[in-house]
Amino acid sequence: MQIYSFFNSSTSYRVRIALALKGLPYDYRPVNIRTGEHRASDYVAAINPSAVVPALVDGDFHLGQSLAIIDYLDAHHPEPRLIPQEAELRARVLELAYVIACDIHPVNNLRILRYLQDTLGVSPEQKDAWYRHWVEEGLDAVERLLAQHGRGPWCFGEQPSLADCCLVPQIANAQRMGCDTSRFVRAMAVYRHASGHPAFQQAEPQRQPDYTAR
Incomplete structure (x- = not known):
């Protein structure tokens, strides 16, 4: 699993918290949004069409948007659950x-x-x-x-x-x-x-x- 992240991005920060709470290992792939790396053609085409961080790559599955990523993590790694079922x-x-x-x-x-x-x-x-x-x-x-x-x-x-x-x-x-x-x-x-x-x-x-x- 890889996470494309920028250290000061609050959306990336959300996902890093979720991964840490679930104890999931991942490769950290930095994307410098201050210098526009999130808009680079290779990143947009291959990683995240939304041209933002964070992005998750899990095998062949690519996903952007922090709330969608955390929901995906909850579905595949439900302990501890972050979005309650009740x-x-x-x-x-x-x-x-x-x-x-x-x-x-x-x-x-x-x-x-x-x-x-x-x-x-x-x-x-x-x-x-x-x-x-x-x-x-x-x-x-x-x-x-x-x-x-x-x-x-x-x-x-x-x-x-x-x-x-x-x-x-x-x-x-x-x-x-x-x-x-x-x-x-x-x-x-x-x-x-x-x-x-x-x-x-x-x-x-x-x-x-x-x-x-x-």
């Missing part, structure tokens, strides 16, 4: 994961921020304000969901789920971009708890072979 808990986990994966991340990823600055000509200060606005709006929703439905040290109980796989990278990226996350009390409690778990530590950006400090 209907109501499954819905809660997906609800929170989608707030992050569908509402926060798409408007704040690298290609959007570059388009804002390089094509639309917004200032660095305006770009940062854009990032903070959508992070804060999204994490406000996450905090309300956790306050109403969360329980235990993880988002939804005593074991990590897809929700935690999405939440931790989002908070890590928000902090890296200078966002104040202190008011998101429940989300930060989950984040701190996850920071002590070996699988989450193994998946951290600074532990990846393509990590650079800049």
Whole structure:
């Protein structure tokens, strides 16, 4: 199994957490999205037609999009299960994961921020304000969901789920971009708890072979 990943990509980070939680070995294939390697013709044609990271290659099977990859891993390696089978808990986990994966991340990823600055000509200060606005709006929703439905040290109980796989990278990226996350009390409690778990530590950006400090 190979994972095409960039160390600071929160979507790649989600998949690395899932792989570590399941104890699955894989070959790490770095793709530098800062220099446009994800748009290279050989990568797009042979690995991921969506021209993004992460991508999973499992034998002859190729798959992009982090949530699809984690669902695939759950189907083929169900222990520990990250997307619950029980209907109501499954819905809660997906609800929170989608707030992050569908509402926060798409408007704040690298290609959007570059388009804002390089094509639309917004200032660095305006770009940062854009990032903070959508992070804060999204994490406000996450905090309300956790306050109403969360329980235990993880988002939804005593074991990590897809929700935690999405939440931790989002908070890590928000902090890296200078966002104040202190008011998101429940989300930060989950984040701190996850920071002590070996699988989450193994998946951290600074532990990846393509990590650079800049």
